[in-house]
Amino acid sequence: MAIARMKKVFIIADKKLKNSLPAKLQDLGLLEISKVKREKNPLEDFKQENLKINELEERLSKINSTVAYLQQFKEDKKSGLGFLPGKAVVKEKDFLKWIKNFNWERTCDNSQQIKDKLEKLKEEKRDLISERELLSPWKSLSAISFKKLKESKYITYQMGIISPEIKETFYKNINKLEESHLHIVKEEGRSIYFLLIYLKENQEKVNFIFENLKIEKVQLEAGDEPLNEKFKKVEERIKYVEEELKKYQKELKKVSLEKIKLMAFYDHFHNLLQEKKIALKARFSSYTFTLQGWIREMDLSRLKEGLKDYSSLEIVTRAPKKNEDVPVALSNRPFFKPFELVVSLYGIPQYFEIDPTPFLAPFFAIFLALCLTDGGYGLVLSLLSFIALKKFKIGGGGKKLFLILFISGLVTMGVGILTGGIFGISFATLPPSLNFLKKLVLFYPLEEPMIFLLVALSLGVIHILAGIALAFRNDLKRGDIISAFLDHASWIGLILGLIIFAISKVGILGKLVGNIGLVMFVGGAGILFLFSGRKSKNFIGRIGQGAYELYGIVQVFGDVLSYSRLLALGLATSVIATVVNTIAGMTKGIPFIGPIIMIVVLIVGHLGNIGLNTLSGVIHTLRLQFVEFFGKFYQGGGKSFTPLRNERKYIALIK
Numbered sequence: 033m034a035i036a037r038m039k040k041v042f043i044i045a046d047k048k049l050k051n052s053l054p055a056k057l058q059d060l061g062l063l064e065i066s067k068v069k070r071e072k073n074p075l076e077d078f079k080q081e082n083l084k085i086n087e088l089e090e091r092l093s094k095i096n097s098t099v100a101y102l103q104q105f106k107e108d109k110k111s112g113l114g115f116l117p118g119k120a121v122v123k124e125k126d127f128l129k130w131i132k133n134f135n136w137e138r139t140c141d142n143s144q145q146i147k148d149k150l151e152k153l154k155e156e157k158r159d160l161i162s163e164r165e166l167l168s169p170w171k172s173l174s175a176i177s178f179k180k181l182k183e184s185k186y187i188t189y190q191m192g193i194i195s196p197e198i199k200e201t202f203y204k205n206i207n208k209l210e211e212s213h214l215h216i217v218k219e220e221g222r223s224i225y226f227l228l229i230y231l232k233e234n235q236e237k238v239n240f241i242f243e244n245l246k247i248e249k250v251q252l253e254a255g256d257e258p259l260n261e262k263f264k265k266v267e268e269r270i271k272y273v274e275e276e277l278k279k280y281q282k283e284l285k286k287v288s289l290e291k292i293k294l295m296a297f298y299d300h301f302h303n304l305l306q307e308k309k310i311a312l313k314a315r316f317s318s319y320t321f322t323l324q325g326w327i328r329e330m331d332l333s334r335l336k337e338g339l340k341d342y343s344s345l346e347i348v349t350r351a352p353k354k355n356e357d358v359p360v361a362l363s364n365r366p367f368f369k370p371f372e373l374v375v376s377l378y379g380i381p382q383y384f385e386i387d388p389t390p391f392l393a394p395f396f397a398i399f400l401a402l403c404l405t406d407g408g409y410g411l412v413l414s415l416l417s418f419i420a421l422k423k424f425k426i427g428g429g430g431k432k433l434f435l436i437l438f439i440s441g442l443v444t445m446g447v448g449i450l451t452g453g454i455f456g457i458s459f460a461t462l463p464p465s466l467n468f469l470k471k472l473v474l475f476y477p478l479e480e481p482m483i484f485l486l487v488a489l490s491l492g493v494i495h496i497l498a499g500i501a502l503a504f505r506n507d508l509k510r511g512d513i514i515s516a517f518l519d520h521a522s523w524i525g526l527i528l529g530l531i532i533f534a535i536s537k538v539g540i541l542g543k544l545v546g547n548i549g550l551v552m553f554v555g556g557a558g559i560l561f562l563f564s565g566r567k568s569k570n571f572i573g574r575i576g577q578g579a580y581e582l583y584g585i586v587q588v589f590g591d592v593l594s595y596s597r598l599l600a601l602g603l604a605t606s607v608i609a610t611v612v613n614t615i616a617g618m619t620k621g622i623p624f625i626g627p628i629i630m631i632v633v634l635i636v637g638h639l640g641n642i643g644l645n646t647l648s649g650v651i652h653t654l655r656l657q658f659v660e661f662f663g664k665f666y667q668g669g670g671k672s673f674t675p676l677r678n679e680r681k682y683i684a685l686i687k
Contacts (some may be wrong), residue, residue, distance in 0.1 A: 034362060034363065034364055034368075034386070034387030034389055034390055035360055035361070035362060035363065035381060035383065035385075035386075035387045036328045036329070036330065036361040036362070036363040036673075037328070037329040037330075038326050038327065038328060038329065038352055038358050038359065038361070038383065038673070039326070039327050039328075039329050039332055039349045039350070039351065039352075040324065040325075040326060040349060040350050040351070040352060040356075041063060041324065041325050041326065041327050041332075041335070041347060041348070041349050042322065042323070042324050042347070042348040042349070043322065043323040043324070043339075043345055043346070043347055043348075044320055044321075044322050044345060044346045044348070045320060045321060045322075045323070045342065045344060045345035045346075046319065046320060046344035046345065047316065047317075047318075047319055047320055047321055048344075049321075049342060049344065049345065050311065050314075050316075050321055051307075053323075053339075053342065053345070054307040054308075054310040054311075054676075055307055056338065056339065056342075057310075057323075057676055058303060058306060058307055058676050058677060058678055059338075059678065060334070060335060060338045060339075060677075061675050061676065061677030061678065062327055062328070062331045062334060062335050062338070062675055063325045063326070063327050063335060063675055063676055064325050064326045064327070064359055064673055064674055064675045064676065065310055065313050065323060065324070065325040065676050066313065066324055066325050066326065067312075067313040068313060068314060068315040068322050068323070068324050069315070084308050085305060085308050085309060085312070088301050088304055088305040088308060089305065091301050092298060092301050092302060092305065094140050095136060095140060095294050095297055095298045095301070096298060098139070098140045098143045098144070098294055099291060099294050099295055099298065099682070101143060101147060102143065102284075102287065102288040102291045102294075103291075104288075105284075105285055105288040105291070119425065119680065119681075119682060119683055119684040120292050120295060120682060120683045120684070121683070121684050121686055122292065122296060122683045122684070122685055122686070123685075123686055123687070124685050124686065124687055127296050127300075127683070127685055130293045130296050130297070131296065131297065131300050134290075134293045134296075134297070136293070136294055136297045139287060139290050139293070139294060140294070142287055143284070143287050146280050146283055146284045146287065147284075149276075149280050150277065150280050150281070150284070153273050153276050153277050153280070154277070156273055157270060157273045157274065157277070160266055160269055160270045160273065161270065163266050164263065164266045164267060164270065166250070166252070167252070167259060167262060167263045167266060168263065169217060169218045169220065169223075169225040170191065170217055170218075170225065170227075170250075170252065170259050171259050171260040171263040172217060172218065172259075172260070173215075173217060173227060173258075173259050174258035174259055174260040174261070185232075186231060186232060187229060187230065187231055187232065188229075188230065188232050188235070189227060189228060189229045189230070190227075190228045190230075190238060190242070190249060191217075191225075191226070191227050191228075191249070191250040191251070191252065192225075192226055192228070192242065192247050192248055192249050192250055193223050193224065193225055193226075193247070193248045193250060194223075194224050194226065194245070194247055194248075195222055195223070195224070196222060196224065198245050198247075199224060201245065202241070202245055202247070205241045205245070206228065206241070209230055209231075209234050209237060209238070210231065210234065211230070211231050211234075212228065212229065212230040212231070212234065213228070213229045213230075214226060214227075214228050215227040215228075215229075225250075292682075292683070295681075295682030295683050296682070296683055298681060298682055299679075299680040299681055299682055299683055302679065302680075302681065303678050303679065303680075306676060306679070310323065310676070325676075326358065326359050326673065327349075327675075328361050328363075328673070332349065335347070352383060354384065357671060358383035358384075358671075359383070359670075359671045359672060359673035359674070360380050360381060360382065360383050360670040360671060360672060360673055361672075361673035362375070362380065362387055362389060364387070364389050364390060365390070367393065367439070368389050368390045368393045369389075369432070369435075370431075370432040370433075370435035370436045370439065371389050371392060371393040371396060371432075371436060372389050372432065373429055373432040373433060373436065374389075374392060374396060374436070374654065374657060375387070375388060375389050375392070375668075376429075376672075377654070378657075378658055378662060378666070378668055379668030379669050379670070380668065380670045380671075380672055381666070381667075381668060381670050382667065382668070382669060382670040383670060384509070384510065385506065385666075385667060385668075385670070386502055386505060386506055386509070386665070386666075388502065388661075388662065388665075388666055391498060391502060392657050392661060395491075395495055395498075395656075395657070395661070396436070396440070396653055396657060397436075397439050397440045397443040398443060398447075398491065399491070399598060399649075399652075399653040399656060400440040400443075400444070400646075400649045400650060400653045401440060401443040401444040401446070401447040402447060402487075402488065402491075402598045402601075402602050403598060403601040403602055403605065403645060403646075403648065403649030403652065403653065404444045404447070404448075404602070404605050404642075404645055404646065404649060405444075405447060405448060405451050405453060405477055405602040405605055405606055406444070406448045406453045406454060406455065406456065406605060406606065406609055407444070407445045407446075407447075407448020407449050407453060407454040408448065408453075408454040408455035408456075408457075408638075409441075409444060409448070409455070409605070409609075409638070409641070409642050409645075410440075410441045410442065410443070410444025410445035410446075410447070410448055411441065411445055412441075412638075412639075412642055413437055413438075413440065413441035413444060413642060413646060414437075414438050414441030414442055414444075414445070415441075416437075417434040417435070417437040417438035417441060418438055420434050421434050421435070421438070437646070449469070449472050449473070450472065450473065450474045450475075451473065451474070451475065451476065451477050451484075451602075452469075452470070452472075452473035452475075452476050453476075453477070453606060453609070455609060455613070455634075455638060456606070456608075456609025456610045456612060456613045456638070457613065458476060458478075459473050459476075460473075460476060460479075475487075477599075477602055477603055477606050478603065478606050478607070478610070481599065481603060484599050484602060484603070485596060485599045488595045488596055488598040488599045488602075489592055489593070489595055489596065491595060491598070492591070492592045492593075492594065492595030492656075492660070493527070493531065493592055495595070495656070495660065495661055496527070496588065496591055496592065496660060496661070496664060497524060497527060497528070498661070499660070499661045499662070499663070499664030499665050499666075500520050500523050500524055500527075500664050500665065501520075501524060502664070502665040502666075503519075503520045503664055503665030504516050504517075504520035504521055504524070506665055507519070507520065518559055518560075518563045518564075518566070519560075519564070522555075522556040522557075522559040522560050522563075523556060523560070524556070525552045525553070525555060525556035525559075526552070526553055526555075526556030526557055526560065526585075527556075527588065528549070528552055529548075529549045529550065529551065529552025529553030529554070529555070529556060530549070530553045531549070532545060532546065532548065532549025532552065533546050533549035533550045533553055534549075535549075536549060557582060557585075560578060560581045560582055561575075561578035561579065561581070561582055562574075562578060563578070564577050564578045564580075564581035565577025565578050565581075591659075591660045594655075594656065594659070594660055595656065595660075597652050597656075598652075601645060601648055601649055601652060604645065604648075605641065605645045608637075608641045608645070609638065609641055611637075612633065612634065612637030612638055612641060613634070615633055615637070616630045616631075616633040616634045616637070617630070619633055
């Protein structure tokens with residue numbers, strides 16, 4: 033059964049078990065706790081648990097931010113894929129030892145202190161570098177006392193930067209000023225640095241020149257020390273700050289060695305938090321408390337066995353009611369289980385709905401295989417997926433993805449044999465000694481694209497009919513027999529009848545069978561026209577709804593044509609593979625390095641083709657599942673079954 037049967041569980045226990053029972057349920061990992069309706073005025077126990085939860089959440093936030101900051105040190109990073117990270121492996125005895133003895137607060141505080149010091153030093157370094165850049169062009173003005181100029185009664189100064197384009201104009205304007213002195217400090221690139229000393233009475237004229245020519249002014253803080261001395265002190269301070277940064281970076285690196293212990297504490301506090309949150313969902317009385325939740329029917333005996341040592345509790349169960357929000361646990365066979373990932377991307381089914389996983393799995397694998405069409409590509413895809421599963425630590429979703437690619441690769445190998453292609457080499461070009469392979473070929477895609485199109489469209493019709501059939505089954509499961517036959521069986525009859533009638537017209541089927549198909553088509557169309565609007569009380573409304581439903585035949589044709597994308601992608605893969613082989617063959621004749629270039633072109637070209645077309649194939653196959661298939665019967669929107677268990681974000685415990 034694809035969706036596991038669920039049971040509602042009620043546990044009534046002695047109040048003294050309020051701490052030990054949640055921990056035990058968490059260890060068992062079988063029961064999803066749901067909230068029990070409580071009185072408006074919560075008990076004191078409830079208030080106390082709320083305080084503990086807030087404290088644990090603060091601890092988790094503090095540890096998580098520290099771990100995130102320490103992630104800059106990657107020395108202890110385990111092998112894994114960046115987008116599918118693995119967990120750090122920790123022995124159970126070490127985990128318990130750390131929880132007992134390690135001072136996580138001191139480590140977090142130490143990390144925060146170093147972080148604050150580093151931030152201040154980095155900010156100071158940025159300011160110093162800016163100051164150095166500002167002083168650098170002017171350090172040759174060491175003999176000038178800017179402080180004296182600033183304090184002078186009659187004269188003042190202005191520093192600035194001009195571009196070569198306005199140089200002559202600027203000089204002419206300055207020469208018109210009485211008692212002024214222009215000193216060019218430095219010319220660097222397209223910047224000319226200057227110092228202008230002038231009478232204070234000419235301030236307005238100077239301002240006009242600067243504004244008119246849009247000259248950049250430079251303001252340096254006046255002081256007694258020469259600019260070159262000030263520049264030197266800034267450089268010395270930068271060196272000191274850099275040494276301090278190195279020192280604190282080393283200290284932070286030492287602290288990062290404790291990161292894995294902080295991760296262990298995070299997981300420990302996270303599980304404690306889940307335990308404490310149970311109290312918020314429980315209902316307390318003077319002597320007892322009640323928990324309720326959901327469990328898979330197959331796990332009920334394990335729950336009772338796990339709680340057999342608790343004498344002062346009672347377990348009561350019942351079946352789900354139709355109006356209840358029942359969590360969904362998918363339970364598929366090993367071959368189908370990886371394809372649960374596809375369903376979860378769309379939305380898991382509701383409890384009283386059909387799980388589409390076992391129905392979409394074969395279609396998904398076949399469609400992706402048709403997008404690749406090459407037996408060699410299927411072999412490489414399966415091998416790479418197998419290596420990824422064996423060599424890297426991959427999470428649940430990533431594992432399912434690579435299993436899907438592994439299965440699809442195997443199916444692609446079969447499709448490649450039936451279409452006569454391996455690494456872009458057609459079986460038709462093989463030597464006579466391999467004639468047995470040619471006998472397995474049904475058609476060659478590049479030579480017989482119309483047959484490929486017919487195969488793709490035929491699979492599309494089967495896929496769409498399967499979707500409508502599942503909608504028919506859904507209605508029967510809900511007890512809506514009228515809707516099952518009038519809305520869905522009629523469409524199946526209409527489509528099958530049209531196909532049978534069309535085939536009979538080309539002479540493949542007899543006239544009698546063709547007439548049966550015509551009756552099925554007309555009968556299905558008539559039922560849709562007459563009964564699609566049966567819920568409307570207005571006769572005109574019923575007729576209009578029936579006509580609109582028949583117009584859906586156009587949509588069905590459109591849906592079927594969508595499967596032609598399998599032809600397009602399959603041909604693209606074959607053509608690119610052939611081009612790669614052709615280019616590689618052209619490089620073979622290059623003296624000395626020709627064979628090496630040929631091998632590189634073959635490897636890079638075929639791997640690139642596999643990657644590109646696998647990505648395209650997955651995307652378009654998903655579209656066919658989500659739009660053409662799910663659109664016929666699937667609603668989704670269910671709530672995933674998440675039992676209370678010891679969950680670990682960072683570490684994986686081993687004995």
